[in-house]
Amino acid sequence: MRQENRAVQPAEENPLLSLLRISSHLAGQVEIRAALRSVKAEIENLLPLDHLDVCLIDDDAVWNTSYEVGIRTRWSLSRTLVSLSPVRSILYGETDHMLTGNAMEDPRYTYPGAISQPIFRHQLRSRVNVAMKVLGRTIGALNCSSRRPDQYDEATVERVRHVADVLAPYFYSLRATEKAKQAAIVHAEAQAREEGLRQGALELTRTLEQERQRIGMDLHDQTLADLTRIMRDMERADDAADRARIVNRLQDCIQDLRRIIDTAVPTLLDLFGFVHALRIHLERAVGDGADVSISVVDDTNGRIDELDATTRIALFRIAQEAINNAARHSGGDRICVTVSPHEGGLKLAIADTGQGIPEPTYNSSSQKVTGGVAHMRTRARLIAADFRVTTGGGTRIEVILPKTKTPPRAAPQD
Structure with a gap:
């Protein structure tokens, strides 16, 4: 029997195998940027790229957070408004993909106010951006860029779409976990501040009570005793000199009272x-x-x-x-x-x-x-x-x- 010789396609050229490996790499990842880093090489088997990032939006599609590997740009430094994102059309659900041969000249990416500085700084000309969806709802965008112009075509869009479909549920789950952790940290910090304030208020209350007791003792042991002695001396006073001394002592007593009152109020x-x-x-x-x-x-x-x-x-x-x-x-x-x-x-x-x-x-x-x-x-x-x-x-x-x-x-x- 004659046996035909068939060429074996390299694993790295088989999109299905790459997608399976992407799914395998994601297993066990607990952090979004680390997960993206783990699949970067497999995505590069499917298309050439110089920059890779995932942009995820919050629940009300007002803010977005970017996670990138390779080139570090302004996009991942802080949260940004969706309205200023170069891929806002995808994040708003107006389209499910964007494709350009030169983003530096494409008004969809470089409109007034857009945060498009990384495109110009790193000359990210060719771009393919695909919506990441979970249960039909857009949760973000997978963005691939190359410095070479006209690098991508519609066939590239389909490959990236398959990758986005694999990544979306994983990244949605990781983002939910991340938000839960952040909420737990904020709650724990708030509880710690509240407990610290409560303990401080208790200590302050204790000190104030001690101060009230001290004022009461001052009034009893000093001012009240002085007034009692002055009253007795007044009963025995016979001449003007005695009365003058009593007046001086009364003035001293009044000064002591003023000092105590100023301390209390x-x-x-x-x-x-x-x-x-x-x-x-x-x-x-x-x-x-x-x-x-x-x-x-x-x-x-x-x-x-x-x-x-x-x-x-x-x-x-x-x-x-x-x-x-x-x-x-x-x-x-x-x-x-x-x-x-x-x-x-x-x-x-x-x-x-x-x-x-x-x-x-x-x-x-x-x-x-x-x-x-x-x-x-x-x-x-x-x-x-x-x-x-x-x-x-x-x-x-x-x-x-x-x-x-x-x-x-x-x-x-x-």
Whole structure:
């Protein structure tokens, strides 16, 4: 029997085998870019290319995310609007493929506003783009490009369409998994922030309760006792000299009461404004005999006094704590308080020239951060402000209030 000799077609030239291998390579992949990288060589068996990317859209087809292998372009740096994508016609479902021999001159890819810079930078002239669909719905596009003009034809479109049909369900599943992971991470971070804020608020509440107890003890042990003694002395007073001494003691008692009241409720804040009240507190904290230079500067023309009462008092308490720490512990010769504009919001800064504070005292990553710095941080978080501590050549504490927390400036009256 005569046997015919038949030429065996190389596996790499057989589209069906390439598609099977593509499916095999995708098995076990858990990350989109790695999955695309795993099939790039098999796709190159089907058509020549210099750039390969997959563009996936979100559920409402407003944003798209690109994943590419080989050449790294602007397309994969961040999410972009579908309306600015060179393959928007596919992503909007207006067509299921695009084919061009020179994308650099094709207005479908280079319309005004389109993110087409990679096409020109890398001279991606020939392009074939095919819709990736799952259950009849477009989820993205498979994009193949070559620097050579007129590289692709309708037969190429069919090959790429087969590849897109194989990739689409895998990539749709990987994208769903990726979004679920991101959502889980965001949820976990939100829970951690909430728990941290809860713990900080509890610690702050405990400290406030201790402060109330201290004030009560001051009133009982000092002011009330002084008043009791003064009352008894008044009953025994015989002459003007005795009465004058009692008046002086009453004045001292009144001063003590004012100090306690100012500590409990910052009345100066309401009477004279934030900057003046803080300057008085700074002068008291430093003391008359200390050789420390002090300054309080407001570069916002009083905007901080236009804040709601809760926010303003929280900022005042933070500044009080920071000033007390600087006066008692820094050993520096200068303490400066500044209120300044910051990206539409406000920034309160308290800086000293002292010895600084150890890193574990203020590092938010530490699980055992306690004391004044922790209380300041908690107060800042309760008013949605950013809290920063820098040290080295002194200590600088910054509380940054976002734009949404600051009131708009009133228009000037004519």
